[in-house]
Amino acid sequence: MPELTVRRATDEDRAAVDAIHDVTWGGPVVVGHGVAYDLRTLPTLVAVDAAGNVLGALAYHVGGDVLEVVSVAAAGAGGSGAGGALLSAAVEEARSQGLRRVWLITTNDNLPALRFYQRRGMRITAVSPGAVDEARRRKPSIPFTGHEGIALHDELTLELRLDGLDEPAAAGRAALRRHMYGGVLDVWSLLGDPADTSDVLRAVASSVRGLVDAVTGVGEAGLVLAALVARELSVPFVAPGTPVEAVADRRLLNVDPGVGQRSATEGSPTTLIANPDAPLVAVAVLVDQLPAGVREYLAQQQVYVTCVLSGDELSE
Secondary structure, eight states: OOOOOEEEOOGHHHHHHHHHHHHHSSEEEETTTTTEGGGSSSSEEEEEEOOEEEEEEEEEEETTTTEEEEEEETTTTOOHHHHHHHHHHHHHHHHHOOOOOOOOEEETHHHHHHEEEEEEEEEEEETTTTTTHHHHHHTTTSBBGGGGGOOOOEEEEEEEEHHHHHHHHHHHHHHHHTTETTTOOOOHHHHHHHHHHHHHHHHHHHHHTTTOOOEEESSHHHHHHHHHHHHHTOBBBOTTTTTTTHTTOOOOOEEEOOGGGGGGGOOGGGGOOOSSSSSEEEEEEEEBBTTTTTHHHHHHTTTTEEEEHHHHHHHH
């Protein structure tokens, strides 16, 4: 492989970078996870050989403390090592900015990319069925068939964590801790941070995956979180007021982000349960400060209780 140098793109690289994007994406606009990006407007790294030829380009976007790799593309048929060098440089850029993770989207057909990213430590964290079909409505030039004749329909999210929090519960606890103010869970602040919201959703979902097949919630914030958890689990969301008969054969998870602020005097332990007649099997408590008697009551009902942040951790 040729000797490579990775550096920031300059105005002099524009024509070469645009040519790579034209070949790879059919132009400068790419659509991923519902967002259209103009690659010409994004920070870009280029891999160049000893003669100064641009062999690859990586465009990225930083939001909060997360770096998204929007595009990584190499000139020619590949094999130059440009892709690996560019990804490594993007990771180092994220580290230098103190970011928590690097993530990207690829498509269900792109088996070479899945192998490439996973060999470099990235993990699949989400699958979005039909996301490419939706993107095609915004960019009709997206083909219907990809690598090896595979029908092109879905997006896969991969990420590399830089904070060492690979275990979902630990990442969820850390995310919640960042959004606690004066001992009160600021759920709306949490929901305003996509990266932290993702960590919390993953923590809740991983603790009940396989145990439940429908999700509901308590309060406005609880219902928002419940809908997102349901999407993470790929199970139905149950709105308040749904007839018991409609969920009688479903194992129900109830998401409650405010239990730590309610006392036992504010109602019976069933205030945790949006519909006490429904077949509740799990309660997701985001702050483990259950009012007296609630945990015991739920244990008697054989309800599984999961919590993301314990009272002891909150006081640290």
